[in-house]
Amino acid sequence: MTDTQTIPPGENPAETMRKVMEEIAHTDAVSFTELHKPGEPFLVSVPKGRTVQDLTPALHAIAERVKPFHRKGTARLETLASLVDWANRFKGDTSALFANPDMTAPSLTCIADYHDQGPGTIDPNSGDGTARHCHHRGLYKFPLSEEWKTWMKVSGQALEKDQMGEFIEANAKDVMDPTPAILGGKESDSHEPWENRLIRTAQQIEGRFGQLHQLLAMSKQFQVYETSDLKVSTNRDSGEAEIQFLNEHKTADGKPLNIPNLIIITIPVFQGGAPYRMPVRFRYRKSGATIRFILTVYNPEKAFEAAFEEAATEARDKTDLPLFYGTPES
Known part of the structure; x- marks a missing residue:
């Protein structure tokens, strides 16, 4: 029609x-x-x-060519103080902080227009009154210090003698000689708390702290002589015999090898942050005529967690915003 x-x-x-x-x-x-x-x-x-x-x-x-309907976008801040200032400038009743404690890429995010608290209730006409866009954000990526990245990169790696010597010489500023209290190896109320902490660590892993000059001397002149002894034991009841080869590392003059297996480094976790004292395990591995040295930072997670928590807590206190550990909804 x-x-x-x-x-x-x-x-x-x-x-x-x-x-x-x-x-x-x-x-x-x-x-x-x-x-x-x-x-x-x-x-x-x-x-x-x-x-x-x-x-x-x-x-x-x-x-929207003249004026946007709502704020959106992510500001990337270069310092923690800038993140705090940004949050205080744009925060509202629903704003929140999210701290991501990833050791390789730590970050702190402020969402100015985060969802309101309480359960969401969907109205057929107006929708959920507590929902927000979560489009307006400030992001601060914690810059790991060069010292932290250097020691984490070498940690656990097998180095030749020359490589170990060059590394220690290049980073000697990070190595701290143990105090007399630490060398004594016994905890005391008269010691500093950090001294007792390092003493406990050495006791737990059966370690002994050494000094920088000892490490440098070993990297230049370290030689290991290996001897093998034959041990035979016989069970007189059964007549069974057990044969063992006992390998022992000695110095050039035949004395048993007794070297420090711990050093102390003092480095910041984040660029421009406070330094943290951490023990580093020193080991060597002999295979034939070849010797490899291994430097392993002991339990670096504790130093990282302490530095990250300190920064996140500072942001929370200076913005008076709720702090969540993790990542927000994408």
């Missing part, structure tokens, strides 16, 4: 066609002041059979 137009009596076809076209092509002027509620759709009827089209996206795009 097709639409038809009846020509009134006394009116010519041209006049009738002009009136029909005016009716079909008629449109109403739209004022942008009517867009005071961006969340509501804006519908208009247009020609060509008077179909209805949703012009809301187009009108919003035009309106």
Whole structure:
């Protein structure tokens, strides 16, 4: 079925066609002041059979050329203080902090427009009143110190004698000689807390702290002589015999090898941060005529956790925002 137009009596076809076209092509002027509620759709009827089209996206795009409807984007801050200032500038009742304690890429994020607290209740007309876009964020990526990255890279790696010597010489500023209290190896109330902590660590792993000059001397002149002794034991009841080869490492003059197996380094976890004292295990491995040295930072996670928690707590206290450990919703 097709639409038809009846020509009134006394009116010519041209006049009738002009009136029909005016009716079909008629449109109403739209004022942008009517867009005071961006969340509501804006519908208009247009020609060509008077179909209805949703012009809301187009009108919003035009309106946002002058002023956005809501804040969005991520600011990347270079210092913790800047992250705190950014959060205090834009925070609201629903803002929150998220601390990501990843040892390889730690970060702290402030979401200015985070969801409101409490359970979400969905209204058929207005939706969830506690939901937010979570589009306005400030991000601070903690810069790991060069010292931290250097020691973590070499930790656990087998080094030749020359490699070990060059590494120690290049990073001698990070090595701390043990205090007399630490060399004594016994805890005491008169010691500093950090001294007792290092003494306990040495006792737990059966270690003994050495000094920088000892490590440098070993990297230049260290030689190991290996002797093998044969041990035979016999069970007189059964008559069974057991044979063992006992290998022992000695110095050039035949004395048993007795070397320190721990050193202390003092390095910051984060660039510009406070230094932390950490024990480093020193070991060597002999295979034939080849000797490899291994430096392993002992339990670096504790120093990292302490430094990260200190920074995250500082941000929480200076912004008075709730702090969550982890990553926010994507």
